Amino acid sequence: MIDRDRLGALLRRERATFAERNPRSAAEYERAGHLFGRVPMTWMNKKAAGFPLYLATARGATVTDVDGHEYIDFCLGDTAAMAGHSPEPVVAAVRERFDTLGGACAMLPTADAAWVGDELTRRFGVSRWSFALTATDANRWAIRLLRAVTGRPKILFNSYCYHGSVDESLIVLDSQGRSVSRDGNVGAPVDVTETSRVAEYNDLAGLERELAHGDVAAVIMEPALTNIGIVLPEPGYLEGVRELTRTYGTYLVNDETHTFSAGPGGATGAWGLQPDVVTIGKAIGGGIPSAAYGLSEEFAQRVENTKNLDLIDMGGVGGTLAGNALSIAATRATLEHVLTKPSFDRMSEMSAQFANDVQRVIDAYDLPWSVTQLGARVEYRFAKPAPRTGTESHAASDADLEDFLHVYLANRGILLTPFHNMALMSPATTEEQVERHHKAFEGAIEELSARRGPS
Known part of the structure; x- marks a missing residue:
């Protein structure tokens, strides 16, 4: 159901925007020639936009890069910062x-x-x-x-x-x-x-x-x-x-x-x-x-x-x-x-709100996608019904579509886990942050589904 030409054009546009927005991150990546793969760990080269963002500060559910852009962080160190960044x-x-x-x-x-x-x-x-x-x-x-x-x-x-x-x-x-x-x-x-x-x-x-x-x-x-x-x-x-x-x-x-x-x-x-x-x-x-x-x-x-x-x-x-x-x-x-029971209760509530928001967009655009929640963790997949085995889940991946969504969201101040479309809630995550993802995600799907070409 995805127009691959349109997807390709949108992905190129978003990558160009990313490069324009982040010259300092690009420069840091370029000068790191003595790092194997130019990054501290080679998995940091899982980057949808051509180079990674470089961290300046982080607190709670928010990070700031070296170019001064602030992001709502739903990646949270791929679980390492599930407690939020630097909890007091x-x-x-x-x-x-x-x-x-x-x-x-x-x-x-x-x-x-x-x-x-x-x-x-x-x-x-x-x-x-x-x-x-x-x-x-x-x-x-x-x-x-x-x-x-x-x-x-x-x-x-x-x-x-x-x-x-x-x-x-x-x-x-x-x-x-x-x-x-x-x-x-x-x-x-x-x-x-x-x-x-x-x-x-x-x-x-x-x-x-x-x-x-x-x-x-x-x-x-x-x-x-x-x-x-x-x-x-x-x-x-x-x-x-x-x-x-x-x-x-x-x-x-x-x-x-x-x-x-x-x-x-x-x-x-x-x-x-x-x-x-x-x-x-x-x-x-x-x-x-x-x-x-x-x-x-x-x-x-x-x-x-x-x-x-x-x-x-x-x-x-x-x-x-x-x-x-x-x-x-x-x-x-x-x-x-x-990471106490009251914290998990709230994190799961935020996750349910996130999942419901995504599901409403999927339903509105009649996409053959699914959403799965696991407590404080939620993920949307390009398959319906949701995969029931690891092999089915692996087969449901779509690298270009995934990259487009990740770069599109990053350009609008939202970070997902780079390896998949996973969002994790921390005790510091707010309803307003979840709502901002909903609006940006809906914008991405609207552009992807529109008949006119990307501007």
Whole structure:
């Protein structure tokens, strides 16, 4: 239903406007020749307009670039700043720990860590916690423990899942239903089919077929897919996953890094799930690098009772900066004062308003698109009905259409997550900011649908 010529013309217009608006960002990008890819991390080259915006300041749900333009930030660091940029309780805790008290990386535990462990147990159910700096590392370390106690070599993932840069997770199903390495898998240390199995999300028969091999230590999954576009569980699916993992002696890991948006205990708490392990990162530190993995009491005791596991020195479970006093102080402040139940209630209300606004535009223009909400997170997709598997969600992508919407919105002071059409609400997000997105989004669709050519 999209006029591709018109879309191309509009995209060229918006990119030209972006370049005119942002000369300082363009200059910074040009002079960064000694950075690999001209950016601090190569994923920052996911840019719809030819070069990235450069950050000057950020506070709450607003960021300002080096050209002085202010943006409503619905990206929020792709979840890392779900608490909002520099929330005051976190700023105060970090200042006290780093300045007044000192000892941010003293390799000594602090009392804050026990408080955080108690709070994470209350929210997610599993009772023994350890810390990391990224969810990727939390998943990696959990995988080591899972293999160690089960003696099984393989980990099962959903096709087009996202668990950071965990090597084992980069496995998908091809068009023939065969397990293959995901396109773009850089420098894989070993064929991923040797380390992993894969099944479609929402496909219990496919999951059982893979578990029946008897070599799967754990199923690691997001309770709802997110980074390929939000894909929600069908009725009975998650209960079926839990039943099958128990039947085949396989542990279940919920990666709540993105699904934390579902509520204070993530999807695990919101939907009453019972995983053996929970991993989480990004948002819990309020902008300071922090992550954690939690073990059920049964699994933790099995780890402790397994002989010849070096969990202190050479076991590969840990890292010098993991659990440092600064990140733990930030995590406590975030959980205690910022990402609380009242905050999640309001964030979900803002998300529902956002979703309803988008749906009204889709309906008004009779677009074959869909909108999906997951607590404080909402996303619009170029498919109707909404995709039910990761592979379907991957197939629904439209790079030019996505780029047009992202650049169009950026030129009008609104930022979405660059990897997809995802908007996240923070405690600082306002109704007026959501309404501004609605007006800009409707303007984009109106121009895209108009019969006259773009000016």
